[in-house]
Amino acid sequence: MNKVTFEQLQETLYHEELPNGLNVYVLPKPGFNKTFATFTTKYGSIDNHFVPLNSEEALRVPDGIAHFLEHKLFEDEEGDVFQQFSKQGASANAFTSFTRTAYLFSSTMNIKENLTTLLNFVQKPYFTDASVDKEKGIIEQEIKMYEDNPDWRNYFGLIAGMYDRHPVKIDIAGTVESIHQITKELLYTCYETFYHPSNMMFFVVGNIDPDQTLTLIRENQAEKRFAEPKEIKRFFETESEAAYQKQVTIPMNVNTGKCLVGFKDRLPEKQGKALLKHELSVQLLLEMVFGQSGENYQRLYEEGLIDDTFSFDYSGENGFGFSVIGGDSGNPEKLGETIAAMVKEFAGKPINKEMMESIRKKKIGYFLRSLNSPEYIANQFTRYKFNEMDLFDVIPVLEELTPADLEAAMKEHFNAETQMCQCMIKPKGE
Amino acid sequence: MTKFTIGALNVHVLPSTTYKTNTILLHMRSPLEKNTVTKRAILPYVLQSGTMEHPSRQHIRRELDELYGATLQADVSKKGENHIMSLKMEVANEKFLSDSRPLFARGLQLFSSVLLSPKVNDGAFDKAIVEGEKRTLKQKLASVYDDKMRYANKRLTEEMCKEEPFGLFVYGNQEDIPSLDGASLYSYYKQVLSADQLDLYFVGDVEEAEIKQLVETHFAELSSMPARESVPPAPAAKQPKEPREVMEEQEVQQGKLHIGYRTQTTYSDEDYFPLQLFNGIFGGFSHSKLFINVREKASLAYYAASRVESHKGLLIVMSGIESKKFDDATTIIFQQMDDMKAGKFTDEDLTQTKAVLKNQLLETMDVPRGRIELEYHSRLSDKSRPLEMWTEEIDKVTKEDVVKVAQKMQLDTVYFLKGKEEAAHE
Numbered sequence: 001m002n003k004v005t006f007e008q009l010q011e012t013l014y015h016e017e018l019p020n021g022l023n024v025y026v027l028p029k030p031g032f033n034k035t036f037a038t039f040t041t042k043y044g045s046i047d048n049h050f051v052p053l054n055s056e057e058a059l060r061v062p063d064g065i066a067h068f069l070e071h072k073l074f075e076d077e078e079g080d081v082f083q084q085f086s087k088q089g090a091s092a093n094a095f096t097s098f099t100r101t102a103y104l105f106s107s108t109m110n111i112k113e114n115l116t117t118l119l120n121f122v123q124k125p126y127f128t129d130a131s132v133d134k135e136k137g138i139i140e141q142e143i144k145m146y147e148d149n150p151d152w153r154n155y156f157g158l159i160a161g162m163y164d165r166h167p168v169k170i171d172i173a174g175t176v177e178s179i180h181q182i183t184k185e186l187l188y189t190c191y192e193t194f195y196h197p198s199n200m201m202f203f204v205v206g207n208i209d210p211d212q213t214l215t216l217i218r219e220n221q222a223e224k225r226f227a228e229p230k231e232i233k234r235f236f237e238t239e240s241e242a243a244y245q246k247q248v249t250i251p252m253n254v255n256t257g258k259c260l261v262g263f264k265d266r267l268p269e270k271q272g273k274a275l276l277k278h279e280l281s282v283q284l285l286l287e288m289v290f291g292q293s294g295e296n297y298q299r300l301y302e303e304g305l306i307d308d309t310f311s312f313d314y315s316g317e318n319g320f321g322f323s324v325i326g327g328d329s330g331n332p333e334k335l336g337e338t339i340a341a342m343v344k345e346f347a348g349k350p351i352n353k354e355m356m357e358s359i360r361k362k363k364i365g366y367f368l369r370s371l372n373s374p375e376y377i378a379n380q381f382t383r384y385k386f387n388e389m390d391l392f393d394v395i396p397v398l399e400e401l402t403p404a405d406l407e408a409a410m411k412e413h414f415n416a417e418t419q420m421c422q423c424m425i426k427p428k429g430e
Numbered sequence: 431m432t433k434f435t436i437g438a439l440n441v442h443v444l445p446s447t448t449y450k451t452n453t454i455l456l457h458m459r460s461p462l463e464k465n466t467v468t469k470r471a472i473l474p475y476v477l478q479s480g481t482m483e484h485p486s487r488q489h490i491r492r493e494l495d496e497l498y499g500a501t502l503q504a505d506v507s508k509k510g511e512n513h514i515m516s517l518k519m520e521v522a523n524e525k526f527l528s529d530s531r532p533l534f535a536r537g538l539q540l541f542s543s544v545l546l547s548p549k550v551n552d553g554a555f556d557k558a559i560v561e562g563e564k565r566t567l568k569q570k571l572a573s574v575y576d577d578k579m580r581y582a583n584k585r586l587t588e589e590m591c592k593e594e595p596f597g598l599f600v601y602g603n604q605e606d607i608p609s610l611d612g613a614s615l616y617s618y619y620k621q622v623l624s625a626d627q628l629d630l631y632f633v634g635d636v637e638e639a640e641i642k643q644l645v646e647t648h649f650a651e652l653s654s655m656p657a658r659e660s661v662p663p664a665p666a667a668k669q670p671k672e673p674r675e676v677m678e679e680q681e682v683q684q685g686k687l688h689i690g691y692r693t694q695t696t697y698s699d700e701d702y703f704p705l706q707l708f709n710g711i712f713g714g715f716s717h718s719k720l721f722i723n724v725r726e727k728a729s730l731a732y733y734a735a736s737r738v739e740s741h742k743g744l745l746i747v748m749s750g751i752e753s754k755k756f757d758d759a760t761t762i763i764f765q766q767m768d769d770m771k772a773g774k775f776t777d778e779d780l781t782q783t784k785a786v787l788k789n790q791l792l793e794t795m796d797v798p799r800g801r802i803e804l805e806y807h808s809r810l811s812d813k814s815r816p817l818e819m820w821t822e823e824i825d826k827v828t829k830e831d832v833v834k835v836a837q838k839m840q841l842d843t844v845y846f847l848k849g850k851e852e853a854a855h856e
Contacts, residue, residue: 009450034793136729147684252576293488293494298488301562307565308475365500371450
C-alpha cells in the first residue's frame with residue numbers, strides 16, 4: 001500500500017496495484033456521511049475497432065455497444081442489481097463517455113456489502129438473447145429523449161462538425177439502427193476484451209478506513225480468476241488536423257436559437273504532464289477571453305447576444321481534444337462571428353499578466369471547491385490517471401504556468417482559420 | 431445548526447470543518463402571487479448585476495475572481511405557494527491555500543452590498559442593467575418550450591392548478607415584462623426588504639459569535655429592523671374534481687407523459703413520512719414499481735418516475751414514451767397506483783425503501799446546500815421536524831400507514847405532449 005499526503009489540501013491518498021493488474025485508490029474523507037465508489041474501465045464509445053481477446057483479427061462493432069453493455073451489466077441471474085444495492089441502502093448508477101465506462105454507488109451504510117456488490121456485478125456478465133432484445137426498447141427511448149434535446153444536439157452536432165473520421169463523432173448511445181445489430185455474443189466479446197482488471201480502476205472516497213477497504217478489495221480479487229493480461233490493440237481512423245467543417249446548422253422545434261463554437265486540438269497525442277499543462281492553459285485562456293469578469297462577456301451580454309446559459313469548457317483525451325464556447329442566442333450566427341473575432345483579437349495581443357494572476361486565483365479556488373464533491377474527485381481522478389495525469393498536480397501546475405505557456409497554448413489551440421467550427425440550432429421556419 | 435434572530439434576519443449557523451469552502455445563503459420568501467411573480471423572477475438577477483461600489487456585473491465578477499473564484503448565484507424557486515428569491519455565495523477557505531489572507535469577511539461584505547447597496551440612481555435601479563435582465567428573462571421564458579420535459583411539467587402544473595397560485599410559473603410571464611422598469615422594481619425591492627421572511631444561512635469553518643458580529647456590521651439596515659413574525663401561508667385549497675386529460679401535439683421524437691395527483695398530504699401533516707415511503711415504493715427510485723414495470727418489464731421508457739411536492743400536496747409522475755404507446759403506459763401506471771391502494775407491495779419493499787430514504791437523507795446532509803434545504807422545510811410550515819428525528823420517523827412507518835396515504839391519492843390531470851403523426855418516421 002502506498003500513501004501520499006497533500007499537506008496544503010489536507011488530503012491523504014492510498015494506492016495499491018493488485019496482482020491481477022487492478023489499480024485501487026482510497027481517499028478517506030472524515031466528516032462525510034457518504035462513501036462513493038467507482039469501478040471504471042478504460043473503454044468508451046470510441047473503442048469500436050479492436051482486436052478481441054483470444055483473436056488475431058481486428059473487429060468493428062456496432063455504434064453504441066459500450067453504452068449498451070453498461071445497461072446490461074446491471075442484470076444478473078438473480079435479477080436486477082439495482083434491487084440489491086437499494087436493499088443495502090445504496091444508490092447505484094453508471095455512465096459511458098467517449099473513453100470510459102464507470103459503475104458507481106453512493107451510500108452511508110453497509111459499505112462493505114456495497115463494495116462487494118459493485119466488484120461482483122461488474123465482474124460477472126450475464127447476457128441472454130431475450131434480455132438483450134428487451135433492452136433495445138429502453139435504449140431506443142433514451143436515444144429519442146436526446147434527439148429532442150437541443151443542447152445535446154448542438155454539442156454532438158459540433159463534434160461531428162469538427163471531426164471527419166475519428167469515432168468521437170459517433171453518438172455515445174448509437175442510433176436506433178445500430179443498436180438493433182447488437183447481439184449477446186458481441187457483448188461478451190467486448191466484455192472479455194475491455195473488462196480485464198488490468199484495464200480498470202477502482203476508486204473509493206468517503207468516511208472509510210483505508211486498510212480495511214483495501215483488504216476487502218484485495219481479498220475479493222484474489223478469489224477470482226482472470227485470463228493473462230494482454231495489451232489491447234485499438235484502431236482509430238487517421239484524422240486530419242484541421243476542423244472538418246466550418247459551419248453546421250440544425251433546424252429544430254425550438255423558440256430560442258443556440259450557437260456553439262468549437263476549437264479542435266491540432267496535436268491531440270499529448271498525455272501526462274504535457275496534457276495537464278495544455279488543458280489548464282487552455283482553460284485559463286478561455287476564462288481570460290470569455291469569463292464574466294472580462295470585457296468580452298460584458299459586451300456580448302450588453303449586445304444581447306448571450307444570456308446566462310453562456311459557458312465554455314475544454315476537454316482533452318488521447319486522440320482528440322476540443323474547447324466549446326457558446327449558449328442560447330437570439331442571433332446565433334452573429335454570436336459565432338463575434339466569438340471568432342474576439343479570439344482573433346485576443347491572440348493578437350500579449351498576455352495581460354495582471355488578468356492572468358486574477359484568473360489563476362479563480363481556477364485555484366474552483367478546484368478547491370470541487371474537492372468538496374466525492375463524485376468529482378473519483379471521476380476526475382480516474383479520467384486523469386487514464387491519461388497518465390494526476391488530479392493532485394492541478395494546483396502545483398496552475399501555480400507554475402507562465403505567460404509564455406499561455407502564449408504557446410494560444411498559438412497551438414485557438415486558430416480560427418483552420419481549427420474552428422460553429423454549430424447552430426435554429427428554430428424551424430426561420 | 432443553531433438559530434438566532436438579529437432584527438429582521440433569521441440567522442442559521444452550522445459550523446463544520448468538513449468542507450474546503452464556506453457557504454452563505456439568503457432565502458427571501460413571500461407568498462406566490464400574480465402581481466409580484468415576474469418582479470421576483472427578475473429582482474435577484476438585477477441585484478447581482480451591479481452595486482454602488484462595483485457598478486457592473488463585470489466589476490462584481492472581478493472582485494469574485496480576486497476572492498479566489500468565490501461564486502455568487504442568484505436563484506428563484508417555488509416551494510408550495512411560496513415564492514423564494516435566493517442569493518448564494520461560496521468562498522474558499524484560505525487555510526487550504528498557500529496565500530492565507532482571509533477571504534470570508536471580504537466575501538460577506540460583497541454579499542451584503544449586492545443585497546443592500548445595489549446600483550441605484552434617483553430612486554431607480556440602473557436602466558441598462560434592468561433592460562439587460564428583462565431581455566434575459568424574456569429569453570429564459572421562451573426557451574422553456576425548448577426543453578420538452580420542463581415544458582410538459584410547466585404545462586401540467588398550469589392545467590392542474592389553473593385556479594390556484596401554484597399554477598403560476600416560477601419565472602413569471604412574458605406579459606409582465608414590458609412594464610417592468612428601474613423605478614417600480616426599486617420600490618418593490620424596498621418592500622421586499624421590509625416585509626419578506628429573511629433567512630440567512632452559514633455553513634463552514636465559522637463560529638456563532640463571529641457570525642453575530644459580522645451580521646450586525648454588514649447587514650445593519652436589516653439587523654436594526656424589528657423581528658418579523660413568521661406567517662406560514664394558508665394551506666392550499668384541495669379541491670377534488672373530475673380527472674382531466676390534456677393532449678398537446680408538437681414535433682417531437684418522444685412523447686412526454688406527465689400525470690398529476692393530489693396527495694392531500696403536506697409537510698405539516700401527520701402522514702408526511704408515510705407519503706415519502708409511498709413515493710419511494712411507487713416511483714421515486716430505480717427499485718420502484720414504475721421503474722420496474724414501465725421500463726424493465728415493458729421496455730416502454732428510459733425513465734418512469736414520480737416525485738412529491740411536499741408543500742403543495744402533489745405527486746407528479748413523469749415518463750418519456752413513444753407517442754403511440756400512451757394507452758399501454760397509462761394502463762401500467764394506473765395499475766401500479768391501484769396496487770398501492772390495495773396494499774399490493776411486500777414488507778421487503780417497505781424495508782428496502784426505508785433504507786434508501788435514510789441513505790438519501792444522510793447524503794443530502796453532506797452537501798451544504800442540501801443541509802440548508804432540509805432545514806428550510808421547517809421554515810415553510812408551522813411544523814418543526816428536527817432532522818435528528820427523521821430516520822426514526824421513517825423507521826416507524828408501517829404498511830398500513832402507506833396504504834392509508836395511497837387511498838388518499840386523487841388523480842387530477844393527465845397531460846400528454848405527443849409527436850405529430852407525420853413526424854413519426856418509422
